[in-house]
Amino acid sequence: MPASEFQLIERYFARLGTTRADVVLGVGDDCALLQVPADRQLAVSMDTLVEGIHFFPDVDPESLGHKALAVNLSDLAAMGADPAWVTLALTLPKVDEAWLAGFCRGFARLAARYQVQLVGGDTTRGPLSISVQVHGFVEPGRALRRDQARPGDQIYVTGSLGDAGLALLAAGGGYDAGERLAVLQQQLDWPEPRVAASQALRHLCRCAIDISDGLLADLGHICEKSGLGATIRQAAIPLSEAVADYVHTTGDWSMPLAAGDDYELCLVIPAGQQAQVERIARTLAVPLTLIGQMESGAGIHCVDAAGNKVADLQGGYDHFRNA
Amino acid sequence: MPASEFQLIERYFARLGTTRADVVLGVGDDCALLQVPADRQLAVSMDTLVEGIHFFPDVDPESLGHKALAVNLSDLAAMGADPAWVTLALTLPKVDEAWLAGFCRGFARLAARYQVQLVGGDTTRGPLSISVQVHGFVEPGRALRRDQARPGDQIYVTGSLGDAGLALLAAGGGYDAGERLAVLQQQLDWPEPRVAASQALRHLCRCAIDISDGLLADLGHICEKSGLGATIRQAAIPLSEAVADYVHTTGDWSMPLAAGDDYELCLVIPAGQQAQVERIARTLAVPLTLIGQMESGAGIHCVDAAGNKVADLQGGYDHFRNA
Structure with a gap:
């Protein structure tokens, strides 16, 4: 029985x-x-x-x-x-x-x-x-909501972006990741929640969101709830070797910008805290990268190294639209 | 779209x-x-x-x-x-x-x-x-846990038992409930959680459980957690007209004793509170019926009107065993 x-x-x-x-x-x-x-x-x-x-x-x-x-x-x-x-x-x-x-x-x-x-x-x-x-x-009043960002706040992300998305693409036969497949697969299957980074950095943060649906979609929620826009320096986005290879080979930025399942944190921190943020990141041994800033207006603009706007990309995973 | x-x-x-x-x-x-x-x-x-x-x-x-x-x-x-x-x-x-x-x-x-x-x-x-x-x-210390019953405590149930089970049997073609099908179906589809009865009676109760897997199975959890047995007077179990008809026609007590999905409460109340319990039940307009008592030992005994033990019945719905 x-x-x-x-x-x-x-x-x-x-x-x-x-x-x-x-x-x-x-x-x-x-x-x-x-x-x-x-x-x-x-x-x-x-x-x-x-x-x-x-x-x-x-x-x-x-x-x-x-x-x-x-x-x-x-x-x-x-x-x-x-x-x-x-x-x-x-x-x-x-x-x-x-x-x-x-x-x-x-x-x-x-x-x-x-x-x-x-x-x-x-x-x-x-x-x-x-x-x-x-x-x-x-603590009352200390939660990292999505609606507290202000113009000029800096945008950081933990870890690297796009690994889980590339693992999925490779698993579906859409990309040959070679010997890097195992590392990508590890990111997809065993994401480490960024609890320690949150606990160490939250007193500095104004907002945070985890990147489950893709950077553009998730940062987009902070923009919308805070009534602001954001600029992202595309070249600053932290990439693993595998994703960097993929981006350079294909020219396709969708993995780090729009693929989900990374579970890194996107943190919004007032300007002027950079030295302190970097000191904490070193103690944590969690990569933390400044990728852009919040701005008046609406929408997220990705810019290249020269500050020119790059082409728009449809962002984020939606369970019903992507059915 | x-x-x-x-x-x-x-x-x-x-x-x-x-x-x-x-x-x-x-x-x-x-x-x-x-x-x-x-x-x-x-x-x-x-x-x-x-x-x-x-x-x-x-x-x-x-x-x-x-x-x-x-x-x-x-x-x-x-x-x-x-x-x-x-x-x-x-x-x-x-x-x-x-x-x-x-x-x-x-x-x-x-x-x-x-x-x-x-x-x-x-x-x-x-x-x-x-x-x-x-x-x-x-309130701390006032929750109605399953492990607080004592020998001699009285066992009450709200409402009537077996209606949802009989509705399921009828829906599957196993019984012709005639014009009472609509009432049974109402009990199956629109159970009313006994929140008001709980709020009115909880200060008198030692234990409670809701009857989701059948009376014998659910009261069995109180017996097991409290290290006690129980005796149920079968004839005292409150039955709707439809279930009473079914029991009298078929001789099968499994609906009120072992069928799930009724979401009535089974309440364990110290002896001597009967007048107060009945007064509260009248105010609530929720039927509340004394069906037996907790006893030393283990297991649940169902007895007939003369106090003789009736045949055992396998009790309760189990999602995996009844697959």
């Missing part, structure tokens, strides 16, 4: 991640009971990954468990929030305990790294799909 | 339910920002509904929107928590705006009835599936 839903919960989900003192009651009742610190606001975000849309059917379940949590922790980082709790709605076509064990291993390792505890969720039967909600804490 | 994900969010999800003062930032940023009252704990629960498993493909989207929220509010009621916020992960095969408008109408009407605000979520493409997380408040 296959394991029951209750046995699965007991075996895989009852103790997953860190055990936190602020969890009054975790998995196993009608609700979890949680204690938010009196001097903090609660930040919550929810993201779904669907087989065939967000990941390939043959994906390593361990990397999928990692990524399902990572993309959500990335939203907390983008808000400047400290991670605390997570819930998991897992829909599975059948009980495959080897798959489940792998999924939970990837999920749990990342949860433990950021002191996150799984406190609840639901396990149901159906087409493979994963919804995760993360919960974090933020 | 079909609507984009962002247009859908703006059109259907940006303002859904009540507008609450404790929502610092709602839909539209990386995270929602929420203020839990300083003297309350946060109660959270998450439930998923999958097409073909939890509902028929041709279900009225308005009732589906209602039910997706109702089954989650039922968990808050079972915990004795006051509803506050909700997040919604909606996976849709395609954008069907008439369907979405119906779904949101059903969801929003119920949300407004219980002063609940939608604060975030995710809209993705894929096989139809809905994950909802509810968030509520509970």
Whole structure:
């Protein structure tokens, strides 16, 4: 007889991640009971990954468990929030305990790294799909919203952009990445949420967003919500060797500008903080690159090294339009 | 061109339910920002509904929107928590705006009835599936957990049991419910979460659970967590006319004892409170029926009017075993 839903919960989900003192009651009742610190606001975000849309059917379940949590922790980082709790709605076509064990291993390792505890969720039967909600804490008034940018603020990004997009293109046979495929694939399958960078830099930031739908689309949200435009110096955008090769070979900037799934942070920081930002970035060992600034007006302009506007590019991944 | 994900969010999800003062930032940023009252704990629960498993493909989207929220509010009621916020992960095969408008109408009407605000979520493409997380408040130490029952405590249930199960049986052609089908179908499609009953009775209760997997399975969780057994007087179980007819015709008690989806509450209340419980039930206009008591030992015994044990029945719905 296959394991029951209750046995699965007991075996895989009852103790997953860190055990936190602020969890009054975790998995196993009608609700979890949680204690938010009196001097903090609660930040919550929810993201779904669907087989065939967000990941390939043959994906390593361990990397999928990692990524399902990572993309959500990335939203907390983008808000400047400290991670605390997570819930998991897992829909599975059948009980495959080897798959489940792998999924939970990837999920749990990342949860433990950021002191996150799984406190609840639901396990149901159906087409493979994963919804995760993360919960974090933020000091009142200190959240990194999208609507606080001002003209002249500087725009930074962590890491390098376009690797996940190029990995997808290569996986689909649209590009031969050669021996660099493994590195690209690592970026696609095992994104590291920029929690540490957010915690170290948030006191300097005015806004932040994580780059899940592409730089232009995501920075576009900051522009729209703040009622501003932005200029990006295209040559300043940090590229891995693989993406730099791709761009120079093809002339196509869509990977670093418009491909999703990178989960780097785009940070908006008032001018004059550059030395401090760079000092913090060195301590973190996370690349942090100044790529442009916020401006009056609307829309994002990409300029070349001479300051001339380069051709527009349709930006960002949209789940329904790109169907 | 079909609507984009962002247009859908703006059109259907940006303002859904009540507008609450404790929502610092709602839909539209990386995270929602929420203020839990300083003297309350946060109660959270998450439930998923999958097409073909939890509902028929041709279900009225308005009732589906209602039910997706109702089954989650039922968990808050079972915990004795006051509803506050909700997040919604909606996976849709395609954008069907008439369907979405119906779904949101059903969801929003119920949300407004219980002063609940939608604060975030995710809209993705894929096989139809809905994950909802509810968030509520509970006084520290006053949550209705499953592990607090004591021998001699009395067991009550709200409403009547087995209607949703019989509706499913009838829908599958396994029973001719005649002119009562519409009433049964109403119970299956439009369950009313017992929030008001919970709020009125929780100060008297030691434990509660909502009956989503069947009375025996759900009361079984209270028995197991409390390290006790229970005796149920079968003839005392409240039945609608339709279910009473079914039981008397077929001799089959599985609908009221083991069928899921009723979302009534099973409440465990210390002995000696009966007069007070009945007075509150009359004020609420919610049927509340004493069906048995908690006992030392383990397992649930059903007895007939003479106190003799009736035959055992396999209890409860399990998503994987009943596949």
